[in-house]
Amino acid sequence: MSMFGGGFGGPGGGPGSGPMGGLSAVGAGRGARRDGATGLPFAGIPDELAAGVRRLEDSEPDHGTPPDRFGHGPGGEPQLSMLGLLTRRRGLFAAACATVLAETLLLQAGPYLVQVGIDHGIVARDLPVLLWSAGAFVAAVLAGWAATTARMRQTGRLAADGMRDLRVRVFTHLQRLSMDYYTNEKAGVIMTRMSSDVESLQQLLQEGLAQFAVQGLTMVVVTAVLIHYDAGLAAITLLLVVPALFAASLWFRRASDVGYARQRDTIAAMFTDLAESLHGVRVVTAYHRQDRNIAQHRTVVGRYRDANDFTGHISAIYGPGTSVIGMLGMAALLLVGGHIVLRGELTVGVLTAFVLYLNAFFAPVQQLVQLYTNYQQSRAAVSKLRGLLALAPAVPERADPLTLPPVAGGITFEHVTFGYDPARPVLRDITLRIEPGETIACVGPTGAGKSTLAKLVTRLHDPDSGRVLIDGYDLREVSLTSLRRQIGVVPQEPFMFAGSIRDNIAFARPDADDAEIWAAVDAVGLRELVERTPAGLDAPLHERGQSVSSGQRQLLALARAFLARPRVVVLDEATSNLDLRSELRVEQALDQLLEGRTALLIAHRLSTAMRADRIVVLDETGIVEIGSHTELLAAEGRYAGMFATWSSHQ
Numbered sequence: 001m002s003m004f005g006g007g008f009g010g011p012g013g014g015p016g017s018g019p020m021g022g023l024s025a026v027g028a029g030r031g032a033r034r035d036g037a038t039g040l041p042f043a044g045i046p047d048e049l050a051a052g053v054r055r056l057e058d059s060e061p062d063h064g065t066p067p068d069r070f071g072h073g074p075g076g077e078p079q080l081s082m083l084g085l086l087t088r089r090r091g092l093f094a095a096a097c098a099t100v101l102a103e104t105l106l107l108q109a110g111p112y113l114v115q116v117g118i119d120h121g122i123v124a125r126d127l128p129v130l131l132w133s134a135g136a137f138v139a140a141v142l143a144g145w146a147a148t149t150a151r152m153r154q155t156g157r158l159a160a161d162g163m164r165d166l167r168v169r170v171f172t173h174l175q176r177l178s179m180d181y182y183t184n185e186k187a188g189v190i191m192t193r194m195s196s197d198v199e200s201l202q203q204l205l206q207e208g209l210a211q212f213a214v215q216g217l218t219m220v221v222v223t224a225v226l227i228h229y230d231a232g233l234a235a236i237t238l239l240l241v242v243p244a245l246f247a248a249s250l251w252f253r254r255a256s257d258v259g260y261a262r263q264r265d266t267i268a269a270m271f272t273d274l275a276e277s278l279h280g281v282r283v284v285t286a287y288h289r290q291d292r293n294i295a296q297h298r299t300v301v302g303r304y305r306d307a308n309d310f311t312g313h314i315s316a317i318y319g320p321g322t323s324v325i326g327m328l329g330m331a332a333l334l335l336v337g338g339h340i341v342l343r344g345e346l347t348v349g350v351l352t353a354f355v356l357y358l359n360a361f362f363a364p365v366q367q368l369v370q371l372y373t374n375y376q377q378s379r380a381a382v383s384k385l386r387g388l389l390a391l392a393p394a395v396p397e398r399a400d401p402l403t404l405p406p407v408a409g410g411i412t413f414e415h416v417t418f419g420y421d422p423a424r425p426v427l428r429d430i431t432l433r434i435e436p437g438e439t440i441a442c443v444g445p446t447g448a449g450k451s452t453l454a455k456l457v458t459r460l461h462d463p464d465s466g467r468v469l470i471d472g473y474d475l476r477e478v479s480l481t482s483l484r485r486q487i488g489v490v491p492q493e494p495f496m497f498a499g500s501i502r503d504n505i506a507f508a509r510p511d512a513d514d515a516e517i518w519a520a521v522d523a524v525g526l527r528e529l530v531e532r533t534p535a536g537l538d539a540p541l542h543e544r545g546q547s548v549s550s551g552q553r554q555l556l557a558l559a560r561a562f563l564a565r566p567r568v569v570v571l572d573e574a575t576s577n578l579d580l581r582s583e584l585r586v587e588q589a590l591d592q593l594l595e596g597r598t599a600l601l602i603a604h605r606l607s608t609a610m611r612a613d614r615i616v617v618l619d620e621t622g623i624v625e626i627g628s629h630t631e632l633l634a635a636e637g638r639y640a641g642m643f644a645t646w647s648s649h650q
């Protein structure tokens, strides 16, 4: 491994051995590979970089120990279930159950009061009883209305709270997931989980489950009352209708399981297609792909239509089917019950109550069909959301991660092998030591794995084998928050949020004051752009920064990193976003930004690479050369060849 000019002193001591925090070893010299007192590797800062590091340390605020507010480890929350969502607020849930019970009993008092009114008021010619039963009927209706109102308020609040908890839980989980999830999953599918899937649950939680309880309880109460009135007649009636109802419901359940899962999938496909068309609208327009896009969207919308058609079809069979079963039951009751009345073994009032109660038994069935449809949709949504919540981040945080103290910024790649597909490594056995305060430029052919190397430093991925360390800390051991707070990243395609220039620059340090923001703006030479708009720093940047040029987006991203003042900067240089003047500006901005910091530059321009302390030449086989610009030119190897080609084009 002698080709690695920087060299390194073997595996780090690891976090347990207390690596150097802060910049206390300034001046220890490049030769000081091990700190004498602690026996730690890489504790020194090279002499030529020490002055810059000291200047930086003097001029910058202490980052302190970052508090860990957001855990990246397993959430430890119970599995998602509808009942779980409802019972999180126990008091509200108990109140909702009590009002459901009151509502059901009050609503079912009607037929009983009709029977009393007929048998003991009309037939017995007792006016006070008739008046009493009519008055009680009115009172029961009013009390039932009050109970329904109270129930709807309780369940509404319960559902609203449950939905808010669920949305936050899913969003938090999405924030926790690693980059591979976002690479593999389509944006439209994620949007579906957060919008349509969650909404289908809202409807059920708000009204559906309470209705479910009211209707289910009604069926139990009605059955009990029928048996109380006449057990024989009740048995005949229920035997006629319940098995048929049960068989129909079983069929509907099976068919709708398939139907609603298909509905969820097709709606996700529809959102995916929509999201992709919106994001790619410029390319679509430029290549005049609108017609083909419309055709494609018609296909996915058509599949969604088919799925809806199927669920509508089975509901159309089941709903009226249960009605017919109910009507046939009623006809049978009239025949058999009427016969018993004629024999004088049953009063007309009881038969009337029987008919009314049987109607009350079937009204819930009709309602339940609707609710079941809604329930099935929600069940499919819960199963999709449960799948999402069960995904573990590919870059997990230890259960008790160490908090990375303020680092000097020594980065070590120790026999690192990594592939997005582990069977096809992109980086093979990479060993590299970057000294604190050193700027390393990584150059090489496209696809060689330069950006991948940078992603490992910010722990967007973990190596398949080997370790990446900062100041001797294995990145897997430290909390992601404490790690990423000390690393500034300028990606190849910087992302701007919809908001003001100020918000975007202060993204990593929202507490920065105007003077600091202006200093960052000046450092990247954007003052002219900012002052050109009357709103200044408050000028809006539209979604994804579309209102500024891509070069300006790069400069804004540099200003963002400048303001964050990280110990380590990872910069993936854009290939061709800048004109010559801007390029000069960026180079000056870089000099300011990188002064005294450890920097890993993915350099596409050799003019940038030349300014680094050392240059790493990477290709598909790994690191092929490493050294300063002058050393590599003298070596007349791969870099010298690249430089000759580049120079001849300048």
Ligand SMILES: Nc1ncnc2c1ncn2[C@@H]1O[C@H](COP(=O)(O)OP(=O)(O)OP(=O)(O)O)[C@@H](O)[C@H]1O
Pocket: 183, 420, 421, 426, 445, 446, 447, 448, 449, 450, 451, 452, 453, 602
């Ligand atoms: N998220 C990903 N999933 C799967 N493969 C990926 C992913 N990102 C990159 N790759 C593959 O890994 C290899 C290295 O990619 P990387 O972006 O690191 O190259 P690079 O050297 O930075 O290239 P460039 O100079 O074009 O930016 C490429 O073959 C690329 O196709």
